[in-house]
Amino acid sequence: MNPRPLTTAPGVHIITLGCPKNEADSRTLTRRLASEGIRVVEEPLEASHVLLNTCGFIEDARKESIGAILEAAAAYPTARLHVMGCLVERYRAELEEGLPEVHGWYGLTELGALTAILQAEAGAAVGRESDAVGSVIPASDQTSSGSGPLSAHAYVKISDGCDHLCSFCAIPNIKGPYHSLAPDEVIEQVEGALDTGARELVLVGQDTTLWHADGMDLLDLVALISEDERVLRVRLMYLQPEHVDDRFLTAMAGYPKLCRYLDIPFQHAHRDILRAMGRRGDATAYLRLLERARSIMPDVSVRSTFIVGFPGETEEHVEALADFMRAARFDHAGAFAFSAEEGTPAATLSKRPSARVVRQRMSYVSAILAESAEHACRARLGERVEVLIDAPADADTPEGTVAIGRTRAQAPDVDGVTYLVGQPPPRAAVGDRVQAVVVEAIGHDLVAEPDAIEPA
Ligand code: SF4
Numbered sequence: 001m002n003p004r005p006l007t008t009a010p011g012v013h014i015i016t017l018g019c020p021k022n023e024a025d026s027r028t029l030t031r032r033l034a035s036e037g038i039r040v041v042e043e044p045l046e047a048s049h050v051l052l053n054t055c056g057f058i059e060d061a062r063k064e065s066i067g068a069i070l071e072a073a074a075a076y077p078t079a080r081l082h083v084m085g086c087l088v089e090r091y092r093a094e095l096e097e098g099l100p101e102v103h104g105w106y107g108l109t110e111l112g113a114l115t116a117i118l119q120a121e122a123g124a125a126v127g128r129e130s131d132a133v134g135s136v137i138p139a140s141d142q143t144s145s146g147s148g149p150l151s152a153h154a155y156v157k158i159s160d161g162c163d164h165l166c167s168f169c170a171i172p173n174i175k176g177p178y179h180s181l182a183p184d185e186v187i188e189q190v191e192g193a194l195d196t197g198a199r200e201l202v203l204v205g206q207d208t209t210l211w212h213a214d215g216m217d218l219l220d221l222v223a224l225i226s227e228d229e230r231v232l233r234v235r236l237m238y239l240q241p242e243h244v245d246d247r248f249l250t251a252m253a254g255y256p257k258l259c260r261y262l263d264i265p266f267q268h269a270h271r272d273i274l275r276a277m278g279r280r281g282d283a284t285a286y287l288r289l290l291e292r293a294r295s296i297m298p299d300v301s302v303r304s305t306f307i308v309g310f311p312g313e314t315e316e317h318v319e320a321l322a323d324f325m326r327a328a329r330f331d332h333a334g335a336f337a338f339s340a341e342e343g344t345p346a347a348t349l350s351k352r353p354s355a356r357v358v359r360q361r362m363s364y365v366s367a368i369l370a371e372s373a374e375h376a377c378r379a380r381l382g383e384r385v386e387v388l389i390d391a392p393a394d395a396d397t398p399e400g401t402v403a404i405g406r407t408r409a410q411a412p413d414v415d416g417v418t419y420l421v422g423q424p425p426p427r428a429a430v431g432d433r434v435q436a437v438v439v440e441a442i443g444h445d446l447v448a449e450p451d452a453i454e455p456a
Pocket residue numbers: 162163164165166169170171172206207240
């Protein structure tokens with residue numbers, strides 16, 4: 001496509017869709033663009049280039065990504081639209097044919113080409129233009145989606161790809177085999193995040209437990225990251241059950257900055273379904289794992305995710321799953337309807353429960369998980385907690401709230417939050433760490449009164 005003449009001061013606005021790994025990728029790209037002298041702007045209308053980082057994991061995510069492309073093309077007609085990420089990796093040919101309004105498509109290994117194009121189109125003019133117009137996000141404050149300079153947490157991608165080959169999952173087809181990012185690539189992200197004010201680093205990958213490089217394993221990496229005194233917390237997401245053994249749990253308990261938080265996507269609990277998913281374990285093994293975790297770390301918080309409606313799933317399988325969920329007492333958990341992903345073995349399986357049956361099963365198990373999470377919140381009443389402030393109060397927060405934060409048991413974006421209240425109102429800024437007492441539980445959220453504040 002012939003590049004449309006630039007009518008707006010050169011600058012790039014980044015829109016990020018999908019998972020925390022995409023967030024981490026957009027942050028890394030933002031820092032790279034800035035270090036190349038390319039302006040990354042907060043306001044899309046001030047951008048000569050709009051870059052969309054897409055998700056192609058499941059049907060809903062694909063619809064959202066394509067919707068966002070069409071929306072951006074309509075909303076920013078003077079900008080050059082570039083699209084990257086998993087959607088491109090999976091459907092480039094169809095996208096190029098179907099969406100001529102997009103200037104460039106970039107797969108996961110083409111970020112160098114993307115940077116070069118942006119350098120050529122948006123970077124070259126920086127000298128002449130920069131002080132003229134628009135709010136530019138300074139290099140050190142540039143965050144992933146241009147949504148404001150400061151966040152108390154940041155996602156740090158430590159690996160990509162996956163060797164597990166679960167029968168329902170398209171990620172191995174999209175991202176290829178598992179590979180750990182080198183320690184210096186991880187530390188580059190960490191330093192970039194700390195420079196933007198993040199104090200909690202959330203390590204993400206498809207299976208973070210498998211990370212290893214330069215003779216180091218995951219917990220060695222946690223120790224390396226924790227050396228920076230600006231780091232208040234490290235959190236691990238996407239742990240696969242077969243790698244969460246006693247050695248890992250016992251070692252994990254020895255890292256003071258590491259949140260006692262286990263995000264383990266069990267996906268199901270009945271042996272038949274797990275085997276059809278290409279996964280190991282079962283309810284008995286998983287309950288034993290949780291029992292070990294709670295005996296080694298009594299204050300551990302557990303999150304999980306489940307798939308409902310897998311081909312061949314019967315009422316008996318669902319009852320076994322429900323029994324497991326009740327016995328497991330999750331602090332946080334979510335259930336998702338099976339999605340037949342093109343190119344995956346599970347997409348060819350027969351005996352798929354009807355959409356009506358899947359809806360019934362989803363509401364049945366979601367009610368169990370919601371009750372479990374609410375019970376876990378009520379059990380924290382009177383508990384002393386450490387709250388990391390993420391944001392000031394806003395119009396939607398309960399009356400008397402002065403700030404919103406999260407305890408060590410609450411991951412960003414997926415778990416509940418903690419509202420800080422108090423008379424006189426405590427002065428708590430984003431990134432501050434607050435010692436507080438839980439005075440109320442509201443569904444999956446907590447309300448706490450501070451008794452000590454440690455500024456960021
Ligand atoms: S472990 Fe996760 S990313 Fe890997 S194949 Fe299974 S579901 Fe997909």
